[in-house]
Amino acid sequence: MGTPLGDFIRTKRDSIQPESLGLPDRGRRRSPGLRRLDLATRAGISVEYLTRIEQGRDRNPSVQIVNALADALSLDPSERNHLRYLWKITGGECAGRTRPAPPPREVRPAVLDVLRLVEPGIAAVTNRLGDVLAHTGGYRSVMGAGGLLETDAPNLTRYVFTDPRARTFFADWDDVADEQAFDIWLGPSVENSEWLTAELAPVAGPDFTKRLNRHSIPQRGVLRLAHPSGHELRLLRETLELTTDAQQLIVFLPADEETTRALDLLRHQAPARLRAIS
Numbered sequence: 001m002g003t004p005l006g007d008f009i010r011t012k013r014d015s016i017q018p019e020s021l022g023l024p025d026r027g028r029r030r031s032p033g034l035r036r037l038d039l040a041t042r043a044g045i046s047v048e049y050l051t052r053i054e055q056g057r058d059r060n061p062s063v064q065i066v067n068a069l070a071d072a073l074s075l076d077p078s079e080r081n082h083l084r085y086l087w088k089i090t091g092g093e094c095a096g097r098t099r100p101a102p103p104p105r106e107v108r109p110a111v112l113d114v115l116r117l118v119e120p121g122i123a124a125v126t127n128r129l130g131d132v133l134a135h136t137g138g139y140r141s142v143m144g145a146g147g148l149l150e151t152d153a154p155n156l157t158r159y160v161f162t163d164p165r166a167r168t169f170f171a172d173w174d175d176v177a178d179e180q181a182f183d184i185w186l187g188p189s190v191e192n193s194e195w196l197t198a199e200l201a202p203v204a205g206p207d208f209t210k211r212l213n214r215h216s217i218p219q220r221g222v223l224r225l226a227h228p229s230g231h232e233l234r235l236l237r238e239t240l241e242l243t244t245d246a247q248q249l250i251v252f253l254p255a256d257e258e259t260t261r262a263l264d265l266l267r268h269q270a271p272a273r274l275r276a277i278s
Contacts, residue, residue: 003056004185005090008083008215010054012073013039021074042072060091078217086185086215104245107134107276111242111249115274120267122235122252125242128187129195130157130180133247134276141266142235142252145169145228153277156180161204171224171232179218181211187246222255231262 002010014033021034021042040050045065052058053065061069066087070080107125115123115136122142124135132154140149146169148159157180160166160173170176184196201209225233234255239248254260 002054003059003086003090004215005059005061005083005086006054006056007213008086009050009069009073011213011215012075012079013054016073039069039072043068061087063087076217082185082215082217089185104247105131105133105277107247108245111245111247112274112276114249118251119274122263123250125247125249126156127247128183130155130160130183132156132277134274137273137275138263138267139252140273140275141269142225142227142233142263146225157184158200158204161200161208168226169228171226175218175221176223177207178211178214178216179220181208181214182216182218184212185215223252227262227266229262229266231259231265233262234259 013036016034018034018038021038036047036050036054040047043050043065045068049058053061053069066083070083073079075083105127111125112134115125115134118138119136120138121136122138124139124143125133127133132149135143135149143149146159147163147165148154148156160170160177160180166176167173196212220237223235223237225235227233235252236255238251238253240251241248254263
């Protein structure tokens with residue numbers, strides 16, 4: 001059975017053309033990308049050891065090996081951070097630690113006070129699994145129109161992959177789907193496994209699992225919404241990490257004047273009302 005770390009290394013190796021690293025073309029081969037021999041040589045390790053890492057038979061390579069593989073794969077800073085994170089949850093610095101607790105759903109009163117100050121703006125508190133834990137009235141007027149907030153415990157990841165309305169609501173659905181799948185890796189690992197196995201993976205299907213295993217670093221550009229009111233909203237996202245709570249405060253800002261005018265109309269149609277979900 002593989003590991004997130006091994007899957008990511010193998011995926012990146014398969015996506016690299018040898019000539020992009022200045023390596024000679026060795027002719028036809030059975031699989032695309034960089035050969036194990038070439039990557040192992042660049043990283044200064046044996047092919048057999050690289051095979052064990054990729055196949056999940058070695059779950060705890062040293063940080064020096066991880067850094068050497070990052071160099072050999074020519075990873076950019078975001079990909080290096082992700083590689084190090086996968087190393088931690090696979091073994092690495094987390095080896096021998098106690099089982100992590102599920103992420104808390106309660107939002108601290110001080111954070112709720114911040115949301116009140118943001119009203120009537122568009123803001124929400126979430127965790128990396130996609131749970132929407134609290135939100136402003138402005139968030140409801142925008143995101144609620146697509147059906148996201150219809151359940152007692154709304155979850156953006158579940159909505160994106162299982163609600164047909166999401167594919168229309170998000171003009172760039174593929175990009176949003178990549179973001180939500182990638183963020184799963186950034187939540188507590190045990191909770192991820194339990195939640196994915198018991199709830200999301202069976203109903204989300206291959207659209208979800210192929211993205212989860214691709215480990216593609218999302219760009220997180222402008223969020224485009226096809227709002228049911230008939231407006232296309234273009235929103236910038238500012239994310240504040242609430243590290244001690246394993247949560248995020250996300251504030252959405254209009255990306256252009258047309259969006260600003262459309263949001264003004266939506267605000268007049270719906271009263272501002274903060275909601276915390278526990």
